[in-house]
Structures are given as structure tokens and as C-alpha cells.
Amino acid sequence: MPQPDYVSALGAPDPTSLDDDLQEVFQKCVDKLGLVPNVLQAYSARPNKLRNFMAMYNELMLGPSGLSKLDREMVAVVVSSANHCYYCLVAHGAAVRVLSGDPQLGEMMVMNYRVAPLDARQRAMLDFAWKLTKTPEIVVKADRDALRAVGLTTDDIFDLADTVGFFNMSNRMGIGIDMIPNPEYHGMARPEPFNPPAKKT
Template structure:
């Protein structure tokens, strides 16, 4: 059964009517991804917010960090699992499959990250992401100490908190917008490879 075929609840602009820089960016998305992610289509309703979203997202998720790209995507999925955000679970579950080469890992993180074969570092990160999302008022020094004990540096803890905070915000925006993921995500990166999440 296919998902609903809308992008979001809002009236969205025709991409051809966007400013030149945003048209170019959407063209790059089409070239590299084969689609324009619906979150970008939704933010295009307000182009200044779209530009800010793109800059923040790219800095957060793609720029150099002590956290690998896979680790950041894993955190995105676990936060989205706690929030039951359909858009982000589909989109970032696909990213986990692609980066790990393990289609089962994406599904485990979506449903219950505790069943996944994680390293101690990854488990500590995802435990922290779950706690900060579900019971943020309880997060205290022992939670941060567990990250240090798992080997995370101060800079990595900063980046981890930033990713968790961002996806809590974006989950809520996606849910409020009834945003649907691009249908292409569902079938992407479903073939296993020999790589492991613990590599």
C-alpha cells in the first residue's frame, strides 16, 4: 500500500519560481540524489528559512566532526524513533542503510536500537540520544559521564547534543507539517554488503 502522495499540508511554490540560487541547489539535489528531498520542498515556502536550514543541516551532518557521518545518521534515526517521525525515519533510515552497507541495521534502529550489534561508543551515544529526547529533564552529569567513559571527547559530546537537538526540532516540524518522505527512499540501499556497523 503506498504512502499518501502529498508533500506536506502547505501550498508549496513551483520549484521553477524559486530564486536562482535555490533553483541551482535543487538541480544539484536532482543530479546527486535523483530527487529533491521533500523537507527542502516544504521549506521552500520560505526561502530564507530554506537557506538557513540547508546551511545548518550541511554543517551539522556533512562537515568534519569527531562523529562519523554514520554515527550522526544513527542518532537522527534513534531520535526520530522516539518521536515517531515518519519522514525522518524513512529518510535517515535509508542513510544508515547506505552508509553502513547493512539494510538490517536501519530497520533495527527504527524499531529498537537496543537490539542492534553496536559498539560501546555507539550504544552510549544512542542511549544519550534516547534519554535527551524522551526525558530531557532527567539528563544530568551521570549521562554525560557515560559518554566520557565511552571515549567521547568534549567536542564530540557538543556535536552529539547538537544533532539530537536539531532532529528533535525537525521531527516536530515534519510531524506538524504532515510531511511525507520521498517514495524513492523506501527502496534505496536494500542490498547487503560485507561492511559492518562495528568497522
């Protein structure tokens, strides 16, 4: 059964009606990804907000950081799992599969990151992301100390909290306007056919 066939419940402008700079961004997305992410199409209803969203996203997810791109995408998925944000789970779940080369890791991040065979640093980051999302009022110094204990620096902790905060915001936006992910995300980085590893006897 296919998902709803729209960008969001509020619609999106015709891309050809947008300013030249935004049309150029959309063309770059097509050239690089083969699609224009629906989040950008949805935000194009408010062009200045789209520009600000892209600037923040690009700095947060692609800029220099002690957190790898995969680390940041896993955080995005765990936050989105806590919030049940369909758009971000599909889109960033696909990014985890692409960056890790592991479709099973992508599914574990979406469903329950705790079952994934993560190292201590990754697990501590994702535990912090979950807690800051679900119960932010009880995050205390001990939680930051636990991150330092597995090697995160002050800058890393800042970037982690910033990523968690951004995706809590974008999850609420996605849910609030019923943003639907591009259908292409569902098939990304899924080997065909998939043969599960043989059980050990």
C-alpha cells in the same frame, strides 16, 4: 498501499518560481541523489528559512566532527524513532542503510536500536540521544561522564547534543506539517533478492 502523494499538508511552491540560488541547489540534488528531498521542497515555502535550514543541516551532518556520518545518521534515526516522525525515519533510515551497507542495521535503528549489535561507544551515544529526547529534564553530569568513559571528547558531546536537538526540532516540524518522504527512499540500499543468513544448527 502507497503513502500519501504530497510533499506536505501545506503544499510546496513550484520550484521554477524559486530564486536562482535555490533552483541551483535543487538541481544539484537531482544530479547527486536523483531527487529533491521533500523536506527542502516543504521549506521552500519560506526561502530564507530554507537557506538557514540547509546551512545548519550541512554543518551538523556533513561538517568536521569526531562523530562519523553514520554515527550522526544513527542518532537522527533514534531520535526520530522516539518521536515517531515518519518522514525522518524513512529518509534517515535509508541513509543508515546506504552508509552502513547493512539493511538490517537500518531497520533495527528504526524499530529498536537496542537489539543492534553496537559497540560500547555507539550504544552510549544512542542511549544519550534517546534519553535527551524522551526525558531531557533528567539528563545530568553522569550522562556526560558516561560518554567520556567510552571515548567521546568535549567536542563530540557538543556535536551529539547538537544533533539530538536539531532532529527533535525537525521531527516536530515534519509532524506538524505532515511532511511525506520521497517514495524513492523506501527502496534505497535494499538488496534484491534478500536472502537471510542460514540458521546455525
